[in-house]
Amino acid sequence: MSHRIRAATDDDLQHLYEMAKLTGGGFTNLPPDRRALKAKLDRSHEAFARQDEAIEDELFVLVLEDVATGEVRGTCQIFTRVGQRHPFYSYRLGTLTQASKELGRTFRAEMLTLTTDLEGASEVGGLFLHPGERAGGLGLLLARARYLFIAMHRKRFADRILAELRGVIDEAGGSPFWDGLAGRFFGMNFQDADQFNATNGHQFIADLMPKHPIYTAMLSDHARSVIGLPHPSGRAAMRMLENEGFAYENYCDIFDGGPTMTARTDAVRSIREARASRIIAVDRDGGAEALVACGHMADFRCTFGLVREAADGIVLSVEAASALGVGEDDHVTHVGRL
Template identity: 70%
Template sequence: MSFRMRAARGKDLQALYEMAKLTGGGFTNLPADRASLAAKLARSEAALGRDDASLGDDLFVMVLENTNTGEVRGTCQLFSQVGRKWPFYSYRIGTLTQHSQELDRTFRADMLSLSTDLEGCSEVGGLFLHPGERAGGLGLLIARSRYLFMRAHRARFADRTLAELRGVIDEAGGSPFWDGLAGKFFGMNFQQADAFNAIHGNQFIADLMPKHPIYTAMLPENARAVIGAPHPSGRAAMRMLENEGFRFENYIDIFDGGPTMTVETDRIRSLADARDDTIVAIADGETKALVATGRLAEFTACYAQIDEREGGIAIDAGAARRLGVKVGDNVSHVPRW
């Protein structure tokens, strides 16, 4: 396989822009706006240039590269800590129970409360794989490389990590959840709100959204039906997150109602199971693994065939070439699923 993950660079702007146009909307971290993407790349390069062990307001952008052609065919992002520049809003699903003695009945009502509970978490997001490459485990390569990057720079990330999954979007590009709730207070459709949020942030939510809880029973049926449901194209991503230890804990996105998954960072499976070893031989191996090397802007990761040897591991020549490693270099590795 000729693919590897690496840190994004300024020259990747056009490739990211072309992929952003393929997302179909509702993909806040990858807006089809060149200026916004350029700003993300600049912010990522600044974060990659800061070589210290403090937790800041960093964004790291990574890309999936075909080393045979040089084409960028996928991407993902890591945020070191959300809620630093402006509040990080979610809806928290709760239940209010009330009892009437006169009627001898108990009523339980689901409610949505605007919340900033998840402020301070790290976030993994912006994962997109070009439709022409959705085979061969490349989605997993993108997703799991993020956790090896976090492991290599653990002090730069928080103790809890979240992932927001895109919610249900209809064939017209609208959101039943937005139309049934927030759209009634903002005078703009979902596409307009999503585009504004991607470029300017969500402070306008704090300015205009009512602060009192919302009873879900008051929402239209089509809006209630999608609360906490991922977009059909995101179901595989949700399974990948669950395999890593992420769980849905009743937080949803304020725009499209998609689920927010959370996990203790040190319990992320790929991060916890990874090992460090020295390369002692360049040779074909029997064990399929994800291997990473380098720090910050030099970070790379790819699939490899490895074998345990005395004093370290052997790695196949193709992977060694993609990673730019040789005998005596240190790498991190975790078994491939």
């Protein structure tokens, strides 16, 4: 069965809504709200339609499509420049060292400081794969297709890139981090705050969040223990990001405490190793497994394929060529499958 990544269209709204209902909360970029999802699609259409290459605050929504049935089975998003419409807040975990000569003791205290350090970076996010498709590397296809899209439209993206991973959520859908910190100031539970943020933006954080550093020693043991930890379902995603060159540099989400991973855009493995080649032939004689992409903006498509290097181009597998709608003399961008 063959799958491809393509630009989302208005016809995908129902599919996105059905997937959003399966996320289980804490998934800000894919809220189970039709109005919010339609707004995302509208914003994505505008981004795909723009032709100049200046970096603006834009969103691209991509979907995973079963080529045979046309069903949408996953989605992912790319933000070109965060923090322009609304402040992009993170907590930065730092250490304050203080010494007392009289006592002859040194104290080191961990602190969470509200920051907009990551403002202006690009972001990869909103990745969700239908539970029925979590095999065959489709999550990897969704994740890495975003990097090929960035490589093929590099001028539209910033020099720094981030990815926020969902933090620890309990069985009741609550967040130990939220309950131990922000929830005390907002008078609302995590689910309500998460939904409000997904549909209305971050401004209420700026209005109500305490601006002074928070000593982690003042939090409950449970809240403190989940700082910078991904949700169990996100551990594989964290390893995938690390394989691409992302690192956790003590930034975490202000809602659930999940880790924010960062990298230099041109150092991301799939972007750095992506190559543009001409297809000199299409056959069934095998080759190395790769991600293969083609098309500009809304015509972007990406799939798995077999690629054989040749002196003046590549030979591409029949299935990949069919999924992408390409043939001999067309150009594609490809990178080896990890």
